[in-house]
Amino acid sequence: MGIGGEAQPDRARLLNVSDDVAAWVGEALGVHPDDPAPFVRALTHSSHAVGQAGGSYERLEFLGDRVLGLVMAEWLWEAFPDEPEGQLSRRFNALVTGAVCAEVARGIGATAYVRLGKQARDDGAQHGDNLLGDVMEALLGALYRTAGLEAARAAVRRLWADRIHADDSAPQHPKSALQEWAAANRRGVPAYSIVDRSGPGHAPRFTIRAAVGTDEVTAEGTSKQEAETAAARALLDILREQPATRRKRRR
Incomplete structure (x- = not known):
């Protein structure tokens, strides 16, 4: 029973x-x-x-x-x-x-x-x-x-x-877009590094630093790839907002 x-x-x-x-x-x-x-x-x-x-x-x-x-x-x-x-x-x-x-x-x-x-x-x-x-x-x-x-x-x-059909043009991955921007502006190759990894194995959190020259930003994600993508997107937004005169002085 x-x-x-x-x-x-x-x-x-x-x-x-x-x-x-x-x-x-x-x-x-x-x-x-x-x-x-x-x-x-x-x-x-x-x-x-x-x-x-x-x-x-x-x-x-x-x-x-x-x-x-x-x-x-x-x-x-x-x-x-x-x-x-x-x-x-x-x-x-x-x-x-x-x-x-x-x-x-x-x-x-x-x-x-x-x-x-x-x-x-x-x-x-x-x-x-x-x-x-x-x-x-x-x-x-x-x-x-x-x-x-x-x-x-x-x-x-x-x-x-x-x-x-969300975008009329083919979307570009943020890491590729950042690399192309850096090359076009003679800023060198973007670099990525792990700042922190936390959380348990089934739910990790990654903090990644993306840098182009002296400009850098960090972003988080649930995978290394996701965090790198977020960091690339954020850094690209920052770089595109820089005054053209500043970009020229860096060349």
């Missing part, structure tokens, strides 16, 4: 989780899964997966990253038929970043369904770009496995629709 009595609530709780996730997936991704287990896994962080059946989202994230890449490349190729490869690559790189995937995940309400260990949740890992970006890719991997490429394509095109 004791064993059966303890197992029953666990089984019921798992069924409730699956039902909730299935309903949410139907609304968020446009497909109501017959088997919600892959989507539950896509929402499960390794801190929760220890000792649990099904494992974490990591393998589905690996797959979903490739699915997103293929669908996005195909979409850009169709949407911008006159653009050369370089401009298409700029658009692609701007649309598949972890930060953008995290924004999409927040937009569909994934934060409420992420499954974390207690410490990770207490640390706020469910709100970080790193985790939410991974979850979004894992969800696309689960969608591809359960419903096929067409369903994944439809979901990406719907969820990224406001972003693909």
Whole structure:
């Protein structure tokens, strides 16, 4: 009785989780899964997966990253038929970043369904770009496995629709833009260095310094890449606001 009595609530709780996730997936991704287990896994962080059946989202994230890449490349190729490869690559790189995937995940309400260990949740890992970006890719991997490429394509095109045409010109990554500005103004190559790394392994915070000559700025992010991008963007804004006479004296 004791064993059966303890197992029953666990089984019921798992069924409730699956039902909730299935309903949410139907609304968020446009497909109501017959088997919600892959989507539950896509929402499960390794801190929760220890000792649990099904494992974490990591393998589905690996797959979903490739699915997103293929669908996005195909979409850009169709949407911008006159653009050369370089401009298409700029658009692609701007649309598949972890930060953008995290924004999409927040937009569909994934934060409420992420499954974390207690410490990770207490640390706020469910709100970080790193985790939410991974979850979004894992969800696309689960969608591809359960419903096929067409369903994944439809979901990406719907969820990224406001972003693909957000800028008439191909966006340029802030680090590339900073490097081009520095070269055009004879200021040397931008340098990046880690000032600080804090937080637990599942929710790190990086502080990065970006410098061009004597001008520098620091910025934070949940990954080294995110912090470098933020620092490059902030420094570029500062440099562009400098009076032209000051830039000339530096040459």
